[in-house]
Amino acid sequence: MTPQPKNSAIKGIPEPTLRRLPNYCQVLHRLAREGVARVSCTQIGNELNLDPTQVRKDLALAGAVGRPKVGYETEALFQQMEDFLGWNNARDAVLVGVGSLGTALLGYRPFNRYGVNIVAAFDTNPMKQGSEVHGIPVFPLLKLPNLLERMKVHIGILTVPAEQAQPVCDLMIMTGIRALWNFAPTALTVPDGIIVQNENLFNSLGVLSSKLTALLRGEDKKDRARQARRQETTS
Amino acid sequence: MTPQPKNSAIKGIPEPTLRRLPNYCQVLHRLAREGVARVSCTQIGNELNLDPTQVRKDLALAGAVGRPKVGYETEALFQQMEDFLGWNNARDAVLVGVGSLGTALLGYRPFNRYGVNIVAAFDTNPMKQGSEVHGIPVFPLLKLPNLLERMKVHIGILTVPAEQAQPVCDLMIMTGIRALWNFAPTALTVPDGIIVQNENLFNSLGVLSSKLTALLRGEDKKDRARQARRQETTS
DNA sequence: TAGATTGTTAATCGATTAACAATC
DNA sequence: TAGATTGTTAATCGATTAACAATC
Numbered sequence: 001m002t003p004q005p006k007n008s009a010i011k012g013i014p015e016p017t018l019r020r021l022p023n024y025c026q027v028l029h030r031l032a033r034e035g036v037a038r039v040s041c042t043q044i045g046n047e048l049n050l051d052p053t054q055v056r057k058d059l060a061l062a063g064a065v066g067r068p069k070v071g072y073e074t075e076a077l078f079q080q081m082e083d084f085l086g087w088n089n090a091r092d093a094v095l096v097g098v099g100s101l102g103t104a105l106l107g108y109r110p111f112n113r114y115g116v117n118i119v120a121a122f123d124t125n126p127m128k129q130g131s132e133v134h135g136i137p138v139f140p141l142l143k144l145p146n147l148l149e150r151m152k153v154h155i156g157i158l159t160v161p162a163e164q165a166q167p168v169c170d171l172m173i174m175t176g177i178r179a180l181w182n183f184a185p186t187a188l189t190v191p192d193g194i195i196v197q198n199e200n201l202f203n204s205l206g207v208l209s210s211k212l213t214a215l216l217r218g219e220d221k222k223d224r225a226r227q228a229r230r231q232e233t234t235s
Numbered sequence: 236m237t238p239q240p241k242n243s244a245i246k247g248i249p250e251p252t253l254r255r256l257p258n259y260c261q262v263l264h265r266l267a268r269e270g271v272a273r274v275s276c277t278q279i280g281n282e283l284n285l286d287p288t289q290v291r292k293d294l295a296l297a298g299a300v301g302r303p304k305v306g307y308e309t310e311a312l313f314q315q316m317e318d319f320l321g322w323n324n325a326r327d328a329v330l331v332g333v334g335s336l337g338t339a340l341l342g343y344r345p346f347n348r349y350g351v352n353i354v355a356a357f358d359t360n361p362m363k364q365g366s367e368v369h370g371i372p373v374f375p376l377l378k379l380p381n382l383l384e385r386m387k388v389h390i391g392i393l394t395v396p397a398e399q400a401q402p403v404c405d406l407m408i409m410t411g412i413r414a415l416w417n418f419a420p421t422a423l424t425v426p427d428g429i430i431v432q433n434e435n436l437f438n439s440l441g442v443l444s445s446k447l448t449a450l451l452r453g454e455d456k457k458d459r460a461r462q463a464r465r466q467e468t469t470s
Numbered sequence: 471t472a473g474a475t476t477g478t479t480a481a482t483c484g485a486t487t488a489a490c491a492a493t494c
Numbered sequence: 495t496a497g498a499t500t501g502t503t504a505a506t507c508g509a510t511t512a513a514c515a516a517t518c
Contacts, residue, residue, distance in 0.1 A: 002509060013397050013445075014508075014509065015442055015493070016509070016510090017509090018441050018442040018445050018446070019438045019439070019441055019442055020283050020438075020441070021441045022435075022437040022440065022441040026420070028436075034444070037490075039476085040475065040476090041476080042473080042474090049421065049422060051510070051511060051512095052475095053510080053512075054509090054510065054511075056475090056476070056477075057477095057478095057509095057510085060476090060478095064475090065448075065477095065518065066475080066476055066477085067475085067476070067517085068474080068475050068476040068477080068516070068517045068518050069473080069474050069475050069476075069517070069518045070474095070475075070476085070518065071474095071476085072476095080481080084445060084448070085441060085444045085445050085448065086445065086447065086448030086451075087444060087445045091444075100338070100339040100342040100343060100369075101339045101343070102334070103316070103339065104279065104335040104336045104338065104339035107335040108335060108336070111440075114437055114440050114444075115440060115444040116440065116444075123315060134335075154447060154451070155443070155447065176335065178447060178450060178451075179443055179446065179447040179450075181439070181440075181443055185261070187283065187284060193450070195441055195443060195446045195447055195450065197439050197443040199436070199439055200257075200262075201302070201434070202257040202349055203254045203255075203257050203258070204254070204434055205257065205346075205349050205350060205351065205416075205417070205432075206253050206254055206255070206256045206257040206320060207250055207253040207254055207432055208347075208390070208414055208416055208432040209320045209321045209322060209326075209350040209351075210248075210253050210319060210320050210321065211253070211258065211414065211430045212326070212389060212413060212414040212430055213319070213320065213321030213388065215413060215414075215430065216389065216413075218320075249484075249485065251485070251486090252485090275498085275499065275500090276500080277499080286486070286487060286488095287499095288486080288487060288488075289485090289486065289487075291499090291500070291501075292485095292486085292501095292502095295500090295501075295502095298499090300501095301499080301500055301501085302493085302494065302499085302500070303492070303493045303494055303498080303499050303500040303501080304493070304494045304497080304498050304499050304500075305494065305498090305499075305500085305503080306498095306499065306500085307500095455500090
């Protein structure tokens with residue numbers, strides 16, 4: 001019927017856009033709280049150092065409609081972005097791997113306001129089982145299927161060592177997890193239709209380190225050149 | 236003199252490439268340990284699900300040279316990648332903000348093998364000062380300039396609440412920090428020549444949540460359609 | 471009305487992928 | 495030698511930025 005399938009939804013939205021949506025949410029939330037009733041893309045762009053055209057395109061992709069000359073209704077736009085992200089009511093999640101990073105994430109309260117509500121944690125270490133970490137119960141990993149059977153949990157957070165990531169991931173998918181937030185430094189193999197978001201600190205460190213190394217090397221070289229020149233003039 | 240300034244180094248290397256280098260390192264390290272003397276881009280690509288041409292281009296950008304038909308010397312290539320990243324001897328770093336995330340990072344041993352050696356942590360909370368977290372001493376934030384004056388530390392890790400990120404960042408830069416790894420959910424304003432690597436979990440959650448929300452909504456719609464059809468046929 | 475702002479189409483830019491000659 | 499693999503140039507693809515008409 002419709003010539004352009006404009007409803008193909010998420011598949012068409014570029015990932016860079018999806019990554020920026022939280023920033024818009026944050027700015028809109030603040031502006032709404034400050035009582036700013038209407039907002040333009042130029043304003044938002046200034047706050048976030050983004051091209052206003054890009055802001056407009058991003059908002060449009062997430063379904064926002066503004067009025068020429070007027071802009072967008074701040075509060076309504078915020079609601080719409082939150083709704084698009086699914087952040088208006090947080091989804092339940094489980095976390096596997098109660099090491100130092102896992103523990104830190106369990107204690108991170110703001111997740112509740114960003115769509116993720118961790119209801120249970122799992123670990124293979126008997127020392128950790130049965131306890132509570134930041135108020136969240138820790139169970140033996142073997143209990144995972146049992147619990148997921150009873151609760152409709154769609155998000156799994158992986159904070160296990162690299163070697164255990166794939167088997168734990170398989171187990172999670174088998175028991176109904178649809179989206180994985182993977183903090184283990186390994187690529188996961190998953191069937192079609194499963195969402196994987198990798199959060200690999202080492203990749204970021206690659207950018208940081210190589211830039212810093214290049215910067216410092218460049219300075220060293222300049223220093224040496226300067227010294228060489230000085231040597232020349234004094235000799 | 237030189238028509239193409241081929242030495243402009245880091246500026247020309249795309250960030251996606253820099254992000255992939257750690258993955259190459261990891262694979263090369265493993266292969267070298269397994270005694271594989273030579274390796275081809277096709278092999279590396281298979282391990283990481285990357286196009287072999289892309290692997291070749293990335294390696295070339297980091298300065299690697301291979302031999303046609305033969306490939307690259309595994310060990311030498313690994314060394315070269317490590318060297319390019321500056322990971323062969325870790326640089327000292329300080330961390331500010333000993334909350335749950337900061338504590339987790341302080342306890343994360345592998346950083347030492349990935350170019351980052353955290354030598355001290357800082358916090359404004361007197362409860363935390365004077366103690367040691369995972370063997371790393373925690374000082375009052377006011378002592379930061381003093382310590383950085385004596386030690387040449389180039390990397391600063393920011394794990395403070397959003398509101399404090401900018402002032403702490405300013406302080407760090409003033410005392411000689413050149414590269415910031417920012418875990419606070421705010422954009423930092425820094426002078427030219429300072430490297431900032433943002434690590435904002437909420438941006439990633441934006442991708443995860445919106446994809447999951449779209450997926451589940453799509454299924455809901457299908458379910459409803461199916462139910463409607465069933466209703467029709469039974470009526 | 472005049473000017474700012476949206477919505478949308480076109481141009482640019484950069485990264486990925488394909489093609490192919492050189493070579494061990 | 496023959497075939498695999500590098501190095502490099504060209505083609506494709508996708509995201510960002512620019513241009514401009516519509517409009518409140």
